[in-house]
Amino acid sequence: MATDSGESGDTMRERAAGDTRILWFLLDADRWLVTALLSAVLFCGILAVGFLHPTPALTLLTRGDPVETLFQALITGTITAVTLVLTLSQLVLSQELGAVGDQRERMEGSMQFRADVADAVDTPVSPAEPSAVLRSLIRGTAERAENAQNAVDETALDDDLAALLSNYLDDVLTNADSVTDQLEGGTFGEFDVIKAALNYNYSWKLYAGRRIREAYADELTDEIDESIAELVETLELFGPAREHFKTLYFQWELSDLSRTLLYVAIPALTVAVTSLLFLDVQDFVGVTAGVPDVLWLLAVTTTASVLPFTVLLSYILRIVTITKRTLAIGPFILRETDRSVDVDWE
Numbered sequence: 001m002a003t004d005s006g007e008s009g010d011t012m013r014e015r016a017a018g019d020t021r022i023l024w025f026l027l028d029a030d031r032w033l034v035t036a037l038l039s040a041v042l043f044c045g046i047l048a049v050g051f052l053h054p055t056p057a058l059t060l061l062t063r064g065d066p067v068e069t070l071f072q073a074l075i076t077g078t079i080t081a082v083t084l085v086l087t088l089s090q091l092v093l094s095q096e097l098g099a100v101g102d103q104r105e106r107m108e109g110s111m112q113f114r115a116d117v118a119d120a121v122d123t124p125v126s127p128a129e130p131s132a133v134l135r136s137l138i139r140g141t142a143e144r145a146e147n148a149q150n151a152v153d154e155t156a157l158d159d160d161l162a163a164l165l166s167n168y169l170d171d172v173l174t175n176a177d178s179v180t181d182q183l184e185g186g187t188f189g190e191f192d193v194i195k196a197a198l199n200y201n202y203s204w205k206l207y208a209g210r211r212i213r214e215a216y217a218d219e220l221t222d223e224i225d226e227s228i229a230e231l232v233e234t235l236e237l238f239g240p241a242r243e244h245f246k247t248l249y250f251q252w253e254l255s256d257l258s259r260t261l262l263y264v265a266i267p268a269l270t271v272a273v274t275s276l277l278f279l280d281v282q283d284f285v286g287v288t289a290g291v292p293d294v295l296w297l298l299a300v301t302t303t304a305s306v307l308p309f310t311v312l313l314s315y316i317l318r319i320v321t322i323t324k325r326t327l328a329i330g331p332f333i334l335r336e337t338d339r340s341v342d343v344d345w346e
Helices: 020-028 031-052 057-061 066-094 100-120 130-153 159-183 191-198 202-215 222-278 293-305 307-325
Strands: none
Touching: 020 191, 020 307, 031 057, 031 293, 031 307, 057 066, 057 293, 066 222, 066 293, 066 307, 100 130, 100 222, 130 159, 130 191, 130 222, 159 191, 159 202, 191 222, 191 307, 202 222, 222 293, 222 307, 293 307
């Protein structure tokens, strides 16, 4: 028997167990904004610790050679980040390299999948754009859910079974309509397309559809069973489609990350090298806004020198968050919050 859980877990935000503001920071926020926030935290942290420390900042910074040691480490770290850029670029490039036989096999697999999608959505040729492909598959699940619901309405079933089917099919329709609207006009390369795809909780729908057919095989009419079977088949196509476009998006993001890191590496290296060679903290003995000038200067130069790392961190946060939330493909429910309808199969 199915009972409404009272709380939909279809969208990724609704399935998030923690504060949704953290999810916005990890996924939705512009990566330059995340970089700016991380840099601001570092900048303010340096100022706060230096200002609150009982020993004057100038005394601390002239005791030994902390400034030289710091910028030597930052220079090494920036060069390491550039090396990481080259590694990431090679990783992305390696996906496109291969013998002609491998490329042909990839092409045949892609064309076969497109043919399967076209059959599933009843169209001669499947769409070419990723957002349109996903939208077509989701619309296909909605159409099959409507067919199943019509068959349920026209059939005299046990009240509990009718309620279970209606709750399940209504959940499919509601989620499909919402995600279809989100995908409308989406452009690949932007996070909005992947975000919309993640908001379609197909794993639970696939599991529930298969489980209903198995648990109530003797009570379902041929028409209802066939409609749910078609719904399950379309859901099975959505899984690999989403994973494929997610992989392409990761390659796109890593390419953007590589280019962005190369852009910021030279300015960051310039700041670190000039600070190491020409910065003499003893020349800055003034105070501005109650904070020693040497502390302001150290906070600015350190934040600028660490910019490649903050840029890298902002991109990786999104990638690893998406990866964590899409570890499994198919009817695997890794988190209790992934369930959109609570079903008692006993």
